[in-house]
Amino acid sequence: MNKFSRWFSKNLIRIYAVVGFTYLFIPIVYTFVFSFNNYVKSNLVWRGFTFNNWKNPCGVLDICPALGNSIKIGLIATTGATILGTLIAFALGRYAFKGRGIVNTLIFLPMATPELVLGASLLTMFLNFGFNPGFWTIVIAHIMFCISFVVVTVKARIASLDPRLEQAAMDLYANEGETFRRITLPLVAPGIAGAALLAFSLSFDDFIITNFNSGTTITFPLYVYTHAERGLPAQANVIGVSMFMLALIIVLAGQFVGRKRKTTA
Amino acid sequence: MSDASTSAKGDLQLKNITKTYGDFNAVDDLTLTIPEGSFFALLGPSGCGKTTTLRMIAGLDEPTTGSIYIGSTDITYEKPYRRPVNTVFQNYALFPHLTIFENVAFGLRRRGIKDVKEQVDKVLQLVELPHLAERKPTQLSGGQQQRIAVARAIVNRPALLLLDEPLGALDLKLRRQMQIELKWIQTEVGLTFVHVTHDQEEAMTMADTIAVMNEGRIEQMGTPADLYDNPKTAFVANFLGQSNLIQGTVVDTEGENLVVDLFGQKVRVQKNRSVAKDSSVLFGIRPEKIRIQADSHTQSGCVLEGGTISDVSYIGVSTQYQVEMPWGQELMVFEQNDDGIPPLDKGDRVKLSWEPIFSFALNGHEDATAGSEVNPEEE
Amino acid sequence: MAAITSKRGPSLNPLDSLKNKVGLPYLLLLPGMFWLLLFFLAPILTLVSTSTKVPGAGIGEFIQVHRWANYWDALSAMHTQFIRSFIYATLATLLALAIAYPLAYAIAFKSGKWKNVLLVLVVAPFFCSFILRTLAWRQILAQDGFLFKILQFFHLVNSSTQLTASTLAVITGLSYNFLPFMTLPLYASLERIDPRTMEAAGDLYANGFTTFRKVTVPLSMPGVVAGTLLTWIPAAGDFVNAQILGNPNTTMIGNVINAQYLQTTNYPLAATLSFILMLAILAIVLVYIRRAGTEELV
Numbered sequence: 001m002n003k004f005s006r007w008f009s010k011n012l013i014r015i016y017a018v019v020g021f022t023y024l025f026i027p028i029v030y031t032f033v034f035s036f037n038n039y040v041k042s043n044l045v046w047r048g049f050t051f052n053n054w055k056n057p058c059g060v061l062d063i064c065p066a067l068g069n070s071i072k073i074g075l076i077a078t079t080g081a082t083i084l085g086t087l088i089a090f091a092l093g094r095y096a097f098k099g100r101g102i103v104n105t106l107i108f109l110p111m112a113t114p115e116l117v118l119g120a121s122l123l124t125m126f127l128n129f130g131f132n133p134g135f136w137t138i139v140i141a142h143i144m145f146c147i148s149f150v151v152v153t154v155k156a157r158i159a160s161l162d163p164r165l166e167q168a169a170m171d172l173y174a175n176e177g178e179t180f181r182r183i184t185l186p187l188v189a190p191g192i193a194g195a196a197l198l199a200f201s202l203s204f205d206d207f208i209i210t211n212f213n214s215g216t217t218i219t220f221p222l223y224v225y226t227h228a229e230r231g232l233p234a235q236a237n238v239i240g241v242s243m244f245m246l247a248l249i250i251v252l253a254g255q256f257v258g259r260k261r262k263t264t265a
Numbered sequence: 266m267s268d269a270s271t272s273a274k275g276d277l278q279l280k281n282i283t284k285t286y287g288d289f290n291a292v293d294d295l296t297l298t299i300p301e302g303s304f305f306a307l308l309g310p311s312g313c314g315k316t317t318t319l320r321m322i323a324g325l326d327e328p329t330t331g332s333i334y335i336g337s338t339d340i341t342y343e344k345p346y347r348r349p350v351n352t353v354f355q356n357y358a359l360f361p362h363l364t365i366f367e368n369v370a371f372g373l374r375r376r377g378i379k380d381v382k383e384q385v386d387k388v389l390q391l392v393e394l395p396h397l398a399e400r401k402p403t404q405l406s407g408g409q410q411q412r413i414a415v416a417r418a419i420v421n422r423p424a425l426l427l428l429d430e431p432l433g434a435l436d437l438k439l440r441r442q443m444q445i446e447l448k449w450i451q452t453e454v455g456l457t458f459v460h461v462t463h464d465q466e467e468a469m470t471m472a473d474t475i476a477v478m479n480e481g482r483i484e485q486m487g488t489p490a491d492l493y494d495n496p497k498t499a500f501v502a503n504f505l506g507q508s509n510l511i512q513g514t515v516v517d518t519e520g521e522n523l524v525v526d527l528f529g530q531k532v533r534v535q536k537n538r539s540v541a542k543d544s545s546v547l548f549g550i551r552p553e554k555i556r557i558q559a560d561s562h563t564q565s566g567c568v569l570e571g572g573t574i575s576d577v578s579y580i581g582v583s584t585q586y587q588v589e590m591p592w593g594q595e596l597m598v599f600e601q602n603d604d605g606i607p608p609l610d611k612g613d614r615v616k617l618s619w620e621p622i623f624s625f626a627l628n629g630h631e632d633a634t635a636g637s638e639v640n641p642e643e644e
Numbered sequence: 645m646a647a648i649t650s651k652r653g654p655s656l657n658p659l660d661s662l663k664n665k666v667g668l669p670y671l672l673l674l675p676g677m678f679w680l681l682l683f684f685l686a687p688i689l690t691l692v693s694t695s696t697k698v699p700g701a702g703i704g705e706f707i708q709v710h711r712w713a714n715y716w717d718a719l720s721a722m723h724t725q726f727i728r729s730f731i732y733a734t735l736a737t738l739l740a741l742a743i744a745y746p747l748a749y750a751i752a753f754k755s756g757k758w759k760n761v762l763l764v765l766v767v768a769p770f771f772c773s774f775i776l777r778t779l780a781w782r783q784i785l786a787q788d789g790f791l792f793k794i795l796q797f798f799h800l801v802n803s804s805t806q807l808t809a810s811t812l813a814v815i816t817g818l819s820y821n822f823l824p825f826m827t828l829p830l831y832a833s834l835e836r837i838d839p840r841t842m843e844a845a846g847d848l849y850a851n852g853f854t855t856f857r858k859v860t861v862p863l864s865m866p867g868v869v870a871g872t873l874l875t876w877i878p879a880a881g882d883f884v885n886a887q888i889l890g891n892p893n894t895t896m897i898g899n900v901i902n903a904q905y906l907q908t909t910n911y912p913l914a915a916t917l918s919f920i921l922m923l924a925i926l927a928i929v930l931v932y933i934r935r936a937g938t939e940e941l942v
Contacts, residue, residue, distance in 0.1 A: 017750035020743050021765065024823065026791075027780035028769055034783075044783060084676035095669035103673060110684050112873075112929050114881020116898050117918045120905055121687035124694050124915060144683040147676055164358035167325050170345040171352045172372035172421065182371075186362045201767075205774050207884060212905070224775040228888070236776060244772035251764045 028244060035237035042231025053234040057242070060233040066223035067239055069135065073219060074204040077142035081203075082196045084143065085150025092151070093158030111148045118145055119212035126213065133215035141213045142206060146199040153198060157191025201247070273349055274424050275336025276300050277322065277457065282331035284317050284481075291317040292328070293481035299459060299474075301424075304451050306460045306472035310504070310636075314481040315461045319427050322459065323352045335424055346375070351418035352427040356434055357410045359402035365389075365413055366398040372421040388420040391450065408439045415447070419454055428460040432467060444470045465505050469493070477501050479636065497540050499547055499627055500636035508549050509596045510633040513626075515544040522621065528592040532567040538625045545629030552597040554623040557586055560614040567624065569617045572596070577611055584608045588615060688922070694915035706912055718916040722900055726924065729896040732811075733880035736818035740826040740875050741868070743819070748830035748867070749860075753839065766827050774821060778888045781817055782808055785889075809891040817885035825874035833867025834860070869936045873929060880925055897921055 008015070037043055038050040058064035092103065110118065122141050126133055165187065169179040207221040214222060224236050277299040284292040292314040299305045307315040320326040322333060324345030332341040340348050351372065359368050369385045378384070389395040392412040402410060411431065418426055431447070432440045448471045451458045462468050468475050469489040476486040477500070485492060485501045496502035499510055513532075517524035522533040525548050534548065541547075560570070575595065576587035579602075586598040586609070598617065600608070609615060696714055697706040719726070751762045769777065784791045785807040795801045807813060837860065845855040861868075883898030890896075897917065904914035 013746055013750050014754055016746040017754070020747040020750075021762075023743065023820070024766065024769055026784060027777040027820075028772055030780045030784050030790075031772060031776055034780075045788070084679055087672040088676040091669040091672035095672075097669040103677065106677065106680050106685070109926075110680065112877055112926055113684075113688075113922050114877060114898070114925060116881045116883065116901055117688075117691070117922045118684070120901065120914060120918050121691040122683060123905070124911065125687040125690040128690055128694075140683055144679060147680060151676075162356075162358065164354050164356070165360060167323075167345070168352070168354055168358040168360070169371070171323055171325075171350070171354075172417070173346045173375035174371070175344070175346050178375060183360060201770050205770060207775055208882075221773050221775050224773055224779070225884075228775070228779055232779065236773075240772040240776040244768055247771035248764060248768045251768075252761065255760045255764070 028241070031237045032241045035234055035241050037234050037237075039234045043234045043237065044231075053238050057235050057238045060235045062218060063220075063223055063233065063235050063239065066218045067220045069217060070204055070220040073135070073138050073142060074200045076139050077146060077203040078196050078200040080139070080143040081146035081150050081199045082192060085147045085195060085199075086154050086192055088147070089151045089154035089158060093155045107148050107151050110145055111152075115145070115206070115208040119209035122209070123212040133213045133217075135217045137213040137215065138210050138217060138219065141209045142203040145206075145209060146202055149198055149202060150195040153195035154188065154191045157188050157194075161187055197251075204243075273335040273338035273340065274301070277425055277459070278334040279318070279322075280332045280334070282318070282321065282328045282333065284314070284321060284326065285329045290481050292321070295331070295481070295483060297476065297483065297486075299457060301457055302455055304448065304458045304460065304471055304473050306462060306468035306475045307478055308462055308465060308468040308475050308504075309478035310463055313478040315463075315478045316429060318478075319352075319429055319459065319461045322425070323350055323427055324348050349424040350427060351421050351423040351425075352429060353411075353414045353418050353431045355430045357402075357414035359410055359413060359417070361402055363401075364398065365394070365400050365402065365405070368402065368413060369417045369420055371417065376421070384420055388416045391419075391453065392416045407435050408443065411435060411443060412446075415450065419450070419456065422454075423456065425457045425459060428458060430462055431460070432462075432464075440467070447471060469505075477504060479504075495538065495625060496549070497627070498635070499631040499633055502549050502625075502627065503634070503636035507552055507597055507637075509552060509555075510547045510549050510627065511594065511596075512629065512633065513546050513548040514629075515539075515541065515546055515626075523626065525626065527569065528590070530569055532569070532624065533621045534624045534626045535622060539627075541626050541628050543629070547627040547629050547631055547633055549625045549627060550619055550623060552585075553583070553599040553601075554619050555596075555598045556618045557588070557598045557600055557609065557615050558618070559609065560616055562616065566618050566620045569596075572615045572617055574609055574611050574613045574615055577608060579608060586615075588617065688919075691915045691919055694911055695919050696916075697912040699910075699912070704909060714912060714916045715920060718913060718920060722897065722917060725895055725897040725900050726920070728894070729880050729898065729921075730924075730928070732815055732818060732886075732894075732896060733876050733882075736815045736822070736879045737826075737872050737876045739815065739819040740823050741872060744823055744826040744830055744871065745868075748827050748834050751831055752834040752837075763831065766831075767824050770824055775884065775888075778817055778821065778885060781813070781820065782888055785813055808889060809894075811890075811894050813889040814886050814894045814896075817889045818879045818882060819875070821882075821885065822875040822879055825878070826871040829870035829874065830864065830867040833864045833870075837863045865936065869933065873932070877925060877929065881921060 034043055034046075035053055036049050036051070037046055038048040038052070039045075040047060053059075088103070088107065091097070092100070092107075119141065122137075122144070123133065125131075126137055131137065161184070166179050166183055169183045170176075174182060205221060207225060210219055210222060211225070218226075220239065224232060224240075227233070227236070277297075279295055279297040282292055282295040283290060295314075295318065307318060309315045317326060321328050324340070324343060324347075327342060332339055334340065335349065340350075359365075360371070363371070366385055366389075369388060370381045373381045373384060385398075386395060389398060392415060394409060394412055394416075397405060397409065397413075402413070405413065411434075414431070415428075428447075432443050435443060444467060447458075451471075460468070460472060472489065474486065475489055475492055477484045477492065479500050485497045487495075492501060492505055496505065496508065499508075502508035502510060511527050513525040513527040515523050516526045516531070518536070519533065521536055523536055523539055523546075525532050525534055525546060527548055532548065534546075539546065569590065571591040572588040574586055575589045578585045581602070583599045583601050586600065588596045588598055590596060596617065602608075693708065694706070696710045696712055697708050698711055698714075699705070700707045747766070751759060751766070755762050783789050786792065787803070787807075792801065792807060796803075801807070841863065842855055842859055845859045846852075850858060881898050883896055883902045886894050886896045886899050901914050901917045901921070904910045904917065
């Protein structure tokens with residue numbers, strides 16, 4: 001075996017990982033590059049470099065209101081789903097009660113149902129009851145499909161909690177309420193935060209369910225989809241890439257702060 | 266809190282405690298008094314009911330029947346946070362999100378005590394770790410976490426401190442050191458310690474009184490020396506150290522001694538060291554009490570003849586022999602290496618002898634192997 | 645003692661000393677379950693009820709006649725799209741597994757202090773809109789796109805090759821879009837494996853590949869099951885990838901349902917197809933879970 005082939009077989013998995021990441025990021029890089037395109041009407045052909053799109057991300061009609069709607073819906077749906085899902089997770093993770101199987105099934109089913117069916121069935125019901133779809137029907141739908149993901153995430157965190165910590169708190173004169181507030185909740189909090197982040201990303205990026213239940217309300221994914229055929233402005237790329245970078249910065253900053261706290265405290 | 270229960274003082278009394286899971290009795294009609302100020306050990310193998318007993322004292326489990334008293338206060342159904350009892354948990358259960366200071370201060374703060382800082386500093390001095398106050402538990406070594414767990418409990422000055430396998434996670438050297446330290450802390454603070462362990466050496470090193478538990482019941486209770494020298498059951502004889510138990514029959518009485526027939530050879534045992542109810546006995550002798558010599562020697566005391574050495578292990582301070590007796594049983598003999606005589610060899614024919622005062626006799630209907638097969642392992 | 649305390653006695657749990665408040669778990673469940681009953685289960689039942697209706701006299705008017713034959717009609721008309729959807733979803737899932745497994749493995753065992761950063765990088769593309777990324781793929785694979793030109797340079801494609809509007813593009817798009825759903829559960833289960841078990845396999849004469857096959861893969865099965873489900877389910881019901889990256893011959897059942905709802909407004913047919921899709925997916929998922937031997941899913 002020569003030197004290269006030994007290096008290659010030793011680092012095969014790393015090489016493979018680099019290829020995997022490249023695959024993941026090709027569309028992001030493309031979107032990023034074309035956010036600087038001096039486009040005319042549709043952003044398909046490279047027409048030269050410009051900062052104009054970045055200087056003026058709201059320069060196209062409707063795009064920023066759509067983004068605003070997505071963020072608003074994302075925040076409301078995340079709050080709702082996180083609260084409802086966390087309560088269910090505590091019930092499942094902390095209590096023995098009758099009807100557990102039914103609850104588990106009702107949590108599992110929305111995850112095993114394609115978004116298309118979720119969205120379509122909800123629309124059918126709204127129409128049957130003469131309910132006009134719009135902003136709030138989107139919120140309702142998003143809370144519905146995010147709950148299960150919150151439950152699963154938070155429940156896993158609760159399950160990994162050492163019951164002896166809570167017993168120790170009660171042994172040290174903390175009553176049920178104090179034990180929950182000072183021990184259980186702080187220790188489950190990272191799981192709840194992770195669930196909220198997941199819920200927001202699912203809601204923010206959702207197209208299929210939203211498409212059914214939006215009425216005349218436009219969210220950012222809907223904007224991109226409806227403008228794709230008529231010519232998507234490069235501002236959409238600017239917003240997409242910005243959200244990507246924002247998420248990256250927020251999570252990495254969180255990681256950094258978390259690590260710092262761990263080592264210096 | 267100024268409840269009568271949190272300020273209760275006195276002996277701990279368990280009265281006819283039974284704890285049932287399904288049709289399994291984890292603790293079976295247990296009655297026990299632990300005097301105030303003592304260092305008490307509940308010793309037994311995995312599954313003997315000792316941890317369940319501890320949890321019921323702590324208030325983490327409720328007994329199915331029976332009651333628990335501290336002094337004259339009934340605490341059987343009292344919430345864990347309303348008992349003057351604190352626990353050093355197995356693996357410590359230090360709160361990972363709180364600093365060491367806040368961990369130790371936790372109980373004081375819940376009780377609304379004023380001079381928290383002063384008391385925490387004092388107890389951290391006692392366990393010699395005041396410099397770690399601002400660290401998080403994960404930044405501490407196992408031994409340090411152990412001491413903080415003790416500090417967090419004793420800072421509350423409970424009437425009763427429970428220790429659940431407190432040294433199980435430490436390596437042997439550190440465990441030895443902590444045994445001495447815990448004993449010292451107990452003398453220093455003067456609290457009642459109830460210590461649950463499967464490690465007989467740990468129990469014997471630290472406790473004034475040991476209760477040996479098996480299958481939800483107390484087999485025998487007493488000082489370490491008393492339990493070792495006068496075991497009353499085969500389980501205790503085998504679980505505390507090692508014993509040779511030989512099936513025999515009482516054939517005669519000779520003054521203060523019983524004459525026991527062991528497969529045709531006669532030995533003697535003091536009457537008051539026999540708990541046998543009829544003529545069938547398990548004759549017991551500890552391996553280190555036996556002298557082993559080549560067959561040609563004449564010997565005093567009780568003698569068993571016709572042994573053949575089937576295995577020899579030299580372990581420094583002593584040599585351990587396995588001796589096969591004419592009736593097929595293997596007996597253990599520990600011989601101190603202090604006489605300059607070279608060890609005997611495998612296959613040698615030997616005689617075993619001992620002073621009659623060392624032997625004891627148990628009920629002959631007992632299982633001679635009870636307690637010897639148990640592996641004292643981590644729970 | 646473990647045998648005793650591990651029995652799920654109620655008192656293992658400190659909050660259970662609230663025994664007198666038996667209703668508490670139900671109180672915790674109430675709002676969330678109410679939401680799911682009202683906005684998940686009730687709509688599904690509405691869907692079932694709509695599926696047996698037939699068109700009425702007026703446009704957009706449907707009458708309930710409990711015509712269960714609608715199901716047979718829908719199946720015989722659209723079975724090609726159903727089968728195609730499941731095949732595409734399966735191929736996309738396998739492709740995603742092939743890409744995600746080494747990725748997750750590298751992050752779990754070979755990334756050292758970069759672990760968290762790499763993990764974030766796997767999820768981050770999520771935030772750059774799903775539609776935007778799919779559109780980007782269409783442009784990248786287009787004949788005037790840069791990837792096409794690179795491949796052309798290496799003579800891997802010629803000017804008559806069509807990368808977009810193809811089966812391959814749809815499957816690639818599906819696997820790309822759901823890749824994080826595959827990678828994260830895989831990572832979670834790989835990360836839980838004690839590396840010493842793999843060392844032990846090596847010590848017991850297993851070579852690298854045998855260790856991987858006999859130790860790593862079986863231990864990571866929970867992640868494989870979760871990842872494949874989280875990829876396969878949305879892929880089977882997707883229509884966006886087929887719409888953007890496909891051609892009329894790559895139409896999936898999602899496209900049909902979407903069109904029946906929003907363009908043709910044939911609600912009974914759309915509802916029938918939706919319910920068949922849901923049942924088919926559930927049946928396949930349950931069989932898969934049973935065969936994979938995973939009990940607890942949620």
